[in-house]
Amino acid sequence: MKKKIIEFKDFSFQYRVQAEPTVKNINLTIYEGEKVLIVGPSGSGKSTLSHCINGLAPFFYDGFVTGQLSINGNDATKMNIFEISKIVGTVLQDPDSQFIGLTVGEDIAFKLENYCVSQDEMIDKVNKSAELVDIKKELYTSPYKLSGGQKQxxxxxxVTVDDVKILLFDEPLASLDPATGESAIELIDKMQKQNNKTAIIIEHRLEDVLHCDVDRVIVMDKGEIIADTTIDEIIRKDILRKVGIREPLYLTALRYANCEINNTLNLKNIETLELGEYKEKIKAWYENIEAYESDENKNPILELDNVNFSYNKEKQILKNVSFKINKGDMAAIVGRNGAGKSTISKLVCGFYKPTSGRILFDGNDMVDDTIKERSEKIGFVMQNPNQMISKTMVYDEVAFGLKIRGLSDSQIKERVYETLKICGLYGYRNWPISALSFGQKKRVTIASILVLNPEMIILDEPTAGQDFKHYTEIMEFLVDLNKKGVTILMVTHDMHLMLEYTNKVIVLSEGEKIADNIPAYVLTNKEIIEKANLKETSLHQLALKCNIEDTTKFVNRFIDYDRRVR
Known part of the structure; x- marks a missing residue:
């Protein structure tokens, strides 16, 4: 009989600053050696549940507990956070909030230092853990100088450096490129199986997590568990879409082709999918989709002309990068972690200056433009919301830019409320930002830029930490802005976003541009995918399963059809 490692009984947790419990009526048992995926819309209580497991609630996030929670057979309410940390190892969705050491090596070693491990043993364990996640070459680098994926x-x-029993991952893929994300899921799977660890994964990127099998999927909504079963059953019952979670794209294609979603298909991922008689049905649907030709504007608004950039002589970040973003484009920059994507956005905004080359906006060289002058034309939403937030309350943060620009109180209120509604934050307008989840903070920072109506908006990972509902609301809002003439440029690891919303993709690898094309071409080109650490879309694999030779055309027609029916 399997040992119970985590057990909730009639459990509820209410933050001190809130009037009602965030998680309530939780009855859940997780067994030793299980791998469990927890999904749900933003604000459903997923992160709060994880905070209760790792002790952050109530030791860091003050609040009130009712009911029972036992961890490894011990009453969690009678354990301190240090005792819990010996059992539960946590990777948070915001890596910056977890760093302690001045270097990567020191940070990895921190827990071992607390356990008074000898220096020789510590060095050996740190090296092994760093090698396992391919970060060994950065052991003497400050963690704050790393890219988002490297930080993760x-x-x-x-987490791997000491022998904890439970591995808790709160959106581990949020900052990772697709191929690295796939490797991370494989790594989690390897750690869990080889060492009989209990792994709990909280993640919005469902299709990426399902690259490796999970034992159970727990679906949360409005603070409660509404499903606890296999992924096949959750897909068949259409629970994901009902609570606003994005389902894998290959499933959406099956629905569009009027295929019955049943347990004969082996639905858990695209590799196991058994289509049988549905192959011809999907092929017929694809062939009957009317092709759509868009009008492309060839008038450039942003141009990089042979841009080079380096922090020092030893490490060149960008090498002769040239591309154009046209007025009205909805474009994306993609590539592996550390390829130079975020650096480009910082160069455009004036945070850095190119080592050589030119950056032009609307035909004018911006070399002498200050950051303030550039901000009048270009809005920038950073990857980490904590680096942008300067106010205590949600309303004040979103209104801040308008106040600086001298708008009246009535104008500010109207524009702030409108933006908060679109970003799904109107109900939080009088909340302190500290009470929000990471995903909610992200929406606050996006709202604070969108409210200013710039000519061009650059967003660094705009959908990280967002459920499908809020992802769609934000992206559709950006589409509306785009239709009004605002140019959108996104730095992203989200291949779904790239496929669904962009008309142009710039691909970087090792600081060089390796592609400038439509998204469907990029995600069906094996050479580009391998060089840039991307991942083939499941639509490409679905087309191959159906013996459709022109997979790029299949993906393009799916995107066109999906845009029309949404």
Whole structure:
């Protein structure tokens, strides 16, 4: 009989600053050696549940507990956070909030130092953990100088460095490129199986998590567990879409082709999918989709002309990068972690200056433009919301830019409320930002830029930490802005976003541009995918399963059809 490692009984947790419990009526048992995926819309209580497991609630997030929670057979209410940390190792969705050491090596070693491990043993364990997550070459680098994906690997190494029983991952893929995300899921799977660990994964990127099998999927909504079963059953009952979670694209294609979603298909991922008689049905649907030709504007608004950039002589970040973003484009920059994507956005906004080359906006060289002058034309939403937030309350943060620009109180209120409604934040307008989840903070920062109506908006990972409902609301709002003439440029690891919303993709690898094309071409080109650490879309694999030779055309027609029916 399997040992119970985590057990909730009639459990509820209410933050001190809130009037009602965030998680309530939780009855859940997780067994030793299980791998469990927890999904749900933003604000459903997923992160709060994880905070209760790792002790952050109530030791860091003050609040009130009712009911029972036992961890490894011990009453969690009678344990301190240090005792819990010996059992539960956590990777948070915001890596910056987890760093302690001045270097990567020191950060990985922090837990071992607390356990008074000898230096020789510590060095050996740190090296092994760093090698496991491919971060060993950065051991003497400050973690704050790493890319988002590299930071996530450091926190992964910190989890593997000691012998905890439970591995808790709160959106581990949020900052990772697709191929690295796939490797991270394989790594989690390997750690869980080889060492009989209990792994709990909280993640919005469902299709990526399902790259490796999970034992159970727990679906949360409005603070309660509404489903606890296999992924096949959850897909068949259409629970994901009902609570606003994005389902894998290959499933959406099956629905569009009027295929019955049943347990004969083996639905858990695209590799196991058994189509049988549905192959011809999907092929017929694809062939009957009317092709759509868009009018492309060839008038450039942003142009990079042979741009080079380096922090020092030893490490060149960008190498002769040239591309054009046209007025009205909805474009994306993609590539592996550390390829230079975020650096480009910082160069455009004036945070850095190119080592050589030119950056032009609307035909004019911006070399002498200040950051303030550029901000009048270009809005920038950073990857980490904590680096942008300067006010205590949600309303004040979104209104801040308008106040600086001298708008009246009535104008500010009207524009702030309109933007908050679109971003799904109107109900939080009088909340302190500290009470929000990471995903909600992200929406606050996006709202604070969108409210200013710039000519061009650059968004660094705009959908990280967002459920499908809020992802769609934000992206459709950006589409509306785009239709009004605002140019959108997104730095992203989200291949779904790239496929569904962009008309142009710039692909970077090792600081060089390797592609400038439509998204369907990029995600069906094996050479580009391998060089840039991307991942083939499941639509490409679905087309191959149906013996459709022109997979790019299949993906393009799916996108066109999906846009029309949404």
């Amino acid at each position: 690997r450091v926190t992964l190494a910190g």
